[in-house]
Amino acid sequence: MPRLFTGLEIPADLGFALSLKRGGLIGARWVDPENYHITLRFIGDVDGQIANEVADSLDRLSNSPQFPVRLTQLSVFGGDKPRTLYASVEPSEALSRLQAAHERVLQLVGLPPEGRKFVPHVTLARLRGTSAADVARFLAEAARFEPLSFVPARFVLFSSRDSVGGGPYLVEQSYPLAA
Template sequence: MTLRLFAALPVPDSLHADIRRLQKGVPGARWRPPENFHVTLRFFGEMDERRAEDLDAELAHIVMAPFELALSGSGWFGKLDPRALWLGVRPSEELLQLNAKCERAARRAGLEPEHRNFHPHMTLAYLQGTPIEKLTRFAERTGGFATEPWRVTHFTVYSSWLSRGANNIYEPEADYPLL
């Protein structure tokens, strides 16, 4: 059996209502449900159970203190062919350090290096056929959006399952405390 895994920081339930209020006015948007709100640290991809166990052992060795994080601003990926709408993350040196530690753990577990630059964000919607002018209006309306900071006390590895509906199913597989 293979698993499709990624490490992420779950967005606290206390922020879901404010985020949900932003999810309107963009044609072609497939809005993410609150249970899928997270900030990805590292996408690991498909692997067999043995490799997943190796990855779990490496991630369990990550030592880092809890830190504060907040969402701030918005934008989209795919400049001229928009594919995803996102909320940004307020700059955080600790978040960059945690991403780097997850990357090193992945390499120690035998995974290929991540070739994309880390762009911390929370995916708000996937897009299909959305006009740029609608995204520009959305970005103008939500560009000043910011959440109160929350304390990050752990990160989670999720498995991702494709569903027949518009949304993937993300299942938490393991939590790793920050002490």
């Protein structure tokens, strides 16, 4: 059974810029730059029939309008027990509309609603045994973060295998966004 999710790819030049933040954080399992992405909708493990229905249904969203995406700062999920270091994506109405459209289309296929609030981000590292103090120190040292922007030309249906740290992610199908 494939494990699927939809997302936006991060261009190689932005991936390189983000990868320069790697290192110096105890307990971090760094994501490879080629696996950086913004998840729009996690789908999970599905059988082949559902996977085909998902791929077909997402085709309805082809040619959604393009929009700018801006990465603004480093942050962490988990508070006192940090678990993920990420680059924040500046909220935008266009990004929220695209994500909501994914949610609607995938529920029509029969998938349950996503239970988590959509917080757009690019995961840089998964943290294990990393103290909040270590994260605070890392963020203070890496505080200078020049915003990075791009305009995605497409969204994709990714597959992944069950692994530690995420990836590798494969593009199963891509869907163009209208210029």
